Amino acid sequence: MAATAIAMPTSPTSATTAPVVSSTPVRVVVVGDAAAGKTRLIHALAFLASHPQCVEELATLLPEGGSTTSASAEQWATLATPSWLPSVAPTTAIPASAMPDGVALEVVDTSSDAKGKGADERALALAEADAVVVAYRAGSEEALRRVTETWLPLVRRTCASKDAAANSAGGKVAVPVVLAGCQTDRRVDRAGANENTPEGSAAALEAAARPIMSAFREVETCLECSAANLAQVAEVFYFAQKAVLHPMAPLIDSDTSSLTPKCVRALNRIFYASDIDRDGYLSDEELNAFQVRCFAAPLTADEVAGVKEVVEARCPGGGGLAPQGLTSKGFLFLHALFVERGRSETTWAVLRSHGYDNRLEIRRDLTVPPPAVAEPDGWTHVPDDQRFAITPEAMRYVLEMVDTVAGARPGCAFSATLGRVLSTCPYDPLGDGAPRRPAGVSESADVDDALGEQGVFSLRECAAFASEPGASFAATLEAAAACCPADLCAQLRCLGAPGATSESHGGGVALGPRRRVDGEAGKNATRRVLEVHVFGAPGSGKSALVRCMATPRGAPSHEASRRPRDGRVALGYVTPAGWSEPPPAKASPDGRGCRDSWDSTWRHQRVLLLREVRDLDGYLSMTTSSFGCAEPRVAPFARCDAAAFTVDGSDMASVAAAESAILKLCAAHSESTLAGASPPPCLLVVTKDDAGVKAEVLDAVKELANRFCLVAPCMTSAKRGDFGGAYTRLACLCCERGDTAPVTPEIRAAAAARLCRQRALAVLSISASACAGACAWWWWFAPSDAGRSSVSTTSAK
Ligand SMILES: Nc1nc2c(ncn2[C@@H]2O[C@H](COP(=O)(O)OP(=O)(O)OP(=O)(O)O)[C@@H](O)[C@H]2O)c(=O)[nH]1
Ligand SMILES: [Mg+2]
Incomplete structure (x- = not known):
C-alpha cells in the first residue's frame, strides 16, 4: 500500500502510472x-x-x-x-x-x-x-x-x-x-x-x-x-x-479468457501507429516512444530487457519477439497478461492515451475539431460558409506513411499499400467494418461509392476510381476533412497522426477560410475543397458530367452513368482555369512519391467535388448535415461554392428546366439565412455536343446566360471525353465568385429597390443638412433676430 492512496496495486514496470481518467467522482x-x-x-x-x-x-x-x-x-x-x-x-x-x-x-x-x-x-x-x-x-x-x-x-x-x-x-x-x-x-x-x-x-x-x-x-x-x-x-x-x-468486460471475453476482438483490433492499431518505420516490429526506441506517449516516462534498459524476457519465455507458440523487436503477437500477449493479472488499468492507460473510450471507440469529443463545440444537438461556432481542411502536416504524415510502406514492399499495388496503412483505421475493408467496396478495384470502380449517402466515406474507398490513385487518395483526404471532419479526425488518430494526442481535440483537421462574397477576383483561392452542385432536366447529362471527372481517361463513363443510382458524387484535383499547371506528377503506380506529388498539387490545384442533384424541390426543402452525421443542419446550397446547369443540346425543354432551376435556387437563396451573400456563381453546360447541338438551343442558352449575367456557356461531349474546360472553369468560378453570380429579375428588382432606398436616403440627408445650414445662417445673420437681440439684451444687462 502507498501512503498517498488508500490502496494501490503494485506495477510490473515503474512507468505504468495511468493518467487521470475521469474528472467526475x-x-x-x-x-x-x-x-x-x-x-x-x-x-x-x-x-x-x-x-x-x-x-x-x-x-x-x-x-x-x-x-x-x-x-x-x-x-x-x-x-x-x-x-x-x-x-x-x-x-x-x-x-x-x-x-x-x-x-x-x-x-x-x-x-x-x-x-x-x-x-x-x-x-x-x-x-x-x-x-x-x-x-x-x-x-x-x-x-x-x-x-x-x-x-x-x-x-x-x-x-x-x-x-x-x-x-x-x-x-x-x-x-x-x-x-x-x-x-x-x-x-x-x-x-x-x-x-x-x-x-x-x-x-x-x-x-x-x-x-x-x-x-x-x-x-x-x-x-x-x-x-x-x-x-x-x-x-x-x-x-x-x-x-x-478500468472495466474488464470490453477487454476480455470471460468465456474464452482471451482478449475481445474489439480490444485486439484497437491494440493492433496502436501497435501499427507506434511502429514508426513500418517494419512490423517495435524496436527498443519505438517501445520507449510508445511508453512515453502512454505513461509519460521511458522504460529503463532493465525494464525493456524484462519485458522481452517475459514475452520470449511465456508467449504461447513463440513468435512474440524477433531480433528487430516486439511483434504484434508479443504486444497482444503482454496486454493479455496484464489483464489476466488484474492489471487492466495498464491496458486501459494505453488505450486511453490513444483516444479510446470505455466502449473501445475513439472518444467522440476528441473528433470535434476546434473551434467547433460539440453540443447534444450538433456542433456550434462554425459558420455555414466555412469548412474544415486537413492540415498540411497531417496530410504529409499520411502520405509519407503510404510512401514508406510502398518503399518497404516494392512492387506492392497501391491498393495493397493503402490497405496496410489504413488497417490501423476503423472500418477495416476486409473485416467487419461493412466496407462498401475494398480498395483497389480501380477499373470497375463506382464513383458513387466514394462518398456514402450522407457524404460520409471511408478513406480506403478513395483510391479506387482514378488513373492516379495516390492523387485520388490525397483528394479524398481533403474532401473528407471538408465533408466529415469528425470521421477524418478519428481515422487520423488511429493512424497516429501528429497533433492527435490523447487530450488534443480534432488533431490533423483545422478550420479553413470563410467563403468570401465580394467581387474581388481570387478571394477564395485558399479554399481547398470546392463543392459544385450539378442541376438539370432528367437525361440532360448531369451524371456523365459528374462521373467523367473522376473516371480514368478512355473509360466509357457516360455508359456507366445510365445506372439508376442516387447521390452521385465525384471528386478529384483540378487546376482552376487561368492558374498555372502543376509540374508532371512523379507518383508511381505502386504509390511511391505520393508526398512529393501532393506538395506540388497543394499549390496549383484544388479538390473539385461534384454532387449531382436529381430532385430539385427535395433539395431546396431539405436541410443537410454540414460535417457528417449529427452536426449542424443547413440548407444544402450553403455548402455549394458554384452550380452547374446541364442542358441537352438537342432538347429545348432542358433550357427551360435550367432557367427554372436557376430562378428557384436564387429565390431559395434570398429567403435563406445566406441572403446577405450573393447566390453561387452558375455555369450553363451544354451536353451531347457530339450528337449535334440545335441552333435554337444554343441561341436560347446564350440568351439565358446574357439575361442572368452568367459567364459564357461551355460545350461538352461525354462520348468524346471533351468537357470544354467545364471542370477548370467551375473551379475558377468557385475561387473567384464575385461578379459571376446570376442576376435574376427578382435580384435585379431587389437591387433596384436597394438603390432607390439608398438614393432617397442620400437626398434626405442632403436636404436635412441644407435645412440645418439655412437655420444656422438665419439665426446668426438675420438683422431683427429676436433670439439674438434678447441674448444681447440680457448680456448688456
Ligand atoms: N467486530 C466487527 N463488528 C462489525 C464490523 N462491521 C460492523 N460491525 C458491527 O455490526 C453491527 C452492524 O453494523 P452496521 O454497519 O450498522 O450494519 P448495516 O449493514 O449498516 O446495518 P443496517 O443499517 O441495519 O442495514 C454494528 O454493531 C457494527 O459495529 C466488523 O467488521 N467487525
Ligand atoms: Mg446501516
Missing part, C-alpha cells in the same frame, strides 16, 4: 442485509481516507486480509471504532487525492428495508450508481444465499434502466458489482478456526465466489474485509472504482 452504492456491516464499512473507509499515516503503518503490520495483534494496529482499530453509527450514513465523499487512480469517490449507504421509504431511496441510489458493493456477513451461508437470491437480482433489476440507456447509446456497460464479505474478525466465532487462517478463508471464498461470478457476470470481484481491524476495507472500494474506470 465515481459513485458507489453499498447494499446488503441488515447488520451486514455496510455503515461501519463506509465509516472505516472515511477513517482510512482521513488518516493516511494509518494506511502506511497498517500496510507494514497487517498480513493480507488477516488481523493482527500488533499494538499499533490495535490502536488504529480502537481509534476507528465509532462510538455511535447512524442506521444509514450520509453520502461520504473521498477526495481524489486519497484514491490510487486520482479520481474522487462518492459512497452511498442504503437501508436494508424490503419495503417503504428506505427501499425507495435505495432504488433511487441504485439507478444512479456507477458501481455497487453488496455487503454480507463473511462465513455465513445464509448471508451468501441471500446475496444470490435477493441482492444480486435486485441490483440487476434496478440498474437495468441504466444498461438500457447505455445499450441504446451503442454499447452495453453493465454496472459492476463487488461482493464484500464483512466482519471477518468475527468469523472465528461462527465458522471455526480453519477458515480464519488467510489460506483457509481464501480457499473458502474462492469456492463460494466461483458459481456466483459465473451466474452473475456483473460481479467483478469478491473479497472479505473487516471494518473493526481495517483489513481490506480500502480494497473493497478500490476494486469497485477500478471496475468503473
Whole structure:
C-alpha cells in the first residue's frame, strides 16, 4: 500500500502510472442485509481516507486480509471504532487525492428495508450508481444465499434502466458489482478456526465466489474485509472504482479468457501507429516512444530487457519477439497478461492515451475539431460558409506513411499499400467494418461509392476510381476533412497522426477560410475543397458530367452513368482555369512519391467535388448535415461554392428546366439565412455536343446566360471525353465568385429597390443638412433676430 492512496496495486514496470481518467467522482452504492456491516464499512473507509499515516503503518503490520495483534494496529482499530453509527450514513465523499487512480469517490449507504421509504431511496441510489458493493456477513451461508437470491437480482433489476440507456447509446456497460464479505474478525466465532487462517478463508471464498461470478457476470470481484481491524476495507472500494474506470468486460471475453476482438483490433492499431518505420516490429526506441506517449516516462534498459524476457519465455507458440523487436503477437500477449493479472488499468492507460473510450471507440469529443463545440444537438461556432481542411502536416504524415510502406514492399499495388496503412483505421475493408467496396478495384470502380449517402466515406474507398490513385487518395483526404471532419479526425488518430494526442481535440483537421462574397477576383483561392452542385432536366447529362471527372481517361463513363443510382458524387484535383499547371506528377503506380506529388498539387490545384442533384424541390426543402452525421443542419446550397446547369443540346425543354432551376435556387437563396451573400456563381453546360447541338438551343442558352449575367456557356461531349474546360472553369468560378453570380429579375428588382432606398436616403440627408445650414445662417445673420437681440439684451444687462 502507498501512503498517498488508500490502496494501490503494485506495477510490473515503474512507468505504468495511468493518467487521470475521469474528472467526475465515481459513485458507489453499498447494499446488503441488515447488520451486514455496510455503515461501519463506509465509516472505516472515511477513517482510512482521513488518516493516511494509518494506511502506511497498517500496510507494514497487517498480513493480507488477516488481523493482527500488533499494538499499533490495535490502536488504529480502537481509534476507528465509532462510538455511535447512524442506521444509514450520509453520502461520504473521498477526495481524489486519497484514491490510487486520482479520481474522487462518492459512497452511498442504503437501508436494508424490503419495503417503504428506505427501499425507495435505495432504488433511487441504485439507478444512479456507477458501481455497487453488496455487503454480507463473511462465513455465513445464509448471508451468501441471500446475496444470490435477493441482492444480486435486485441490483440487476434496478440498474437495468441504466444498461438500457447505455445499450441504446451503442454499447452495453453493465454496472459492476463487488461482493464484500464483512466482519471477518468475527468469523472465528461462527465458522471455526480453519477458515480464519488467510489460506483457509481464501480457499473458502474462492469456492463460494466461483458459481456466483459465473451466474452473475456483473460481479467483478469478491473479497472479505473487516471494518473493526481495517483489513481490506480500502480494497473493497478500490476494486469497485477500478471496475468503473478500468472495466474488464470490453477487454476480455470471460468465456474464452482471451482478449475481445474489439480490444485486439484497437491494440493492433496502436501497435501499427507506434511502429514508426513500418517494419512490423517495435524496436527498443519505438517501445520507449510508445511508453512515453502512454505513461509519460521511458522504460529503463532493465525494464525493456524484462519485458522481452517475459514475452520470449511465456508467449504461447513463440513468435512474440524477433531480433528487430516486439511483434504484434508479443504486444497482444503482454496486454493479455496484464489483464489476466488484474492489471487492466495498464491496458486501459494505453488505450486511453490513444483516444479510446470505455466502449473501445475513439472518444467522440476528441473528433470535434476546434473551434467547433460539440453540443447534444450538433456542433456550434462554425459558420455555414466555412469548412474544415486537413492540415498540411497531417496530410504529409499520411502520405509519407503510404510512401514508406510502398518503399518497404516494392512492387506492392497501391491498393495493397493503402490497405496496410489504413488497417490501423476503423472500418477495416476486409473485416467487419461493412466496407462498401475494398480498395483497389480501380477499373470497375463506382464513383458513387466514394462518398456514402450522407457524404460520409471511408478513406480506403478513395483510391479506387482514378488513373492516379495516390492523387485520388490525397483528394479524398481533403474532401473528407471538408465533408466529415469528425470521421477524418478519428481515422487520423488511429493512424497516429501528429497533433492527435490523447487530450488534443480534432488533431490533423483545422478550420479553413470563410467563403468570401465580394467581387474581388481570387478571394477564395485558399479554399481547398470546392463543392459544385450539378442541376438539370432528367437525361440532360448531369451524371456523365459528374462521373467523367473522376473516371480514368478512355473509360466509357457516360455508359456507366445510365445506372439508376442516387447521390452521385465525384471528386478529384483540378487546376482552376487561368492558374498555372502543376509540374508532371512523379507518383508511381505502386504509390511511391505520393508526398512529393501532393506538395506540388497543394499549390496549383484544388479538390473539385461534384454532387449531382436529381430532385430539385427535395433539395431546396431539405436541410443537410454540414460535417457528417449529427452536426449542424443547413440548407444544402450553403455548402455549394458554384452550380452547374446541364442542358441537352438537342432538347429545348432542358433550357427551360435550367432557367427554372436557376430562378428557384436564387429565390431559395434570398429567403435563406445566406441572403446577405450573393447566390453561387452558375455555369450553363451544354451536353451531347457530339450528337449535334440545335441552333435554337444554343441561341436560347446564350440568351439565358446574357439575361442572368452568367459567364459564357461551355460545350461538352461525354462520348468524346471533351468537357470544354467545364471542370477548370467551375473551379475558377468557385475561387473567384464575385461578379459571376446570376442576376435574376427578382435580384435585379431587389437591387433596384436597394438603390432607390439608398438614393432617397442620400437626398434626405442632403436636404436635412441644407435645412440645418439655412437655420444656422438665419439665426446668426438675420438683422431683427429676436433670439439674438434678447441674448444681447440680457448680456448688456
Ligand atoms: N467486530 C466487527 N463488528 C462489525 C464490523 N462491521 C460492523 N460491525 C458491527 O455490526 C453491527 C452492524 O453494523 P452496521 O454497519 O450498522 O450494519 P448495516 O449493514 O449498516 O446495518 P443496517 O443499517 O441495519 O442495514 C454494528 O454493531 C457494527 O459495529 C466488523 O467488521 N467487525
Ligand atoms: Mg446501516
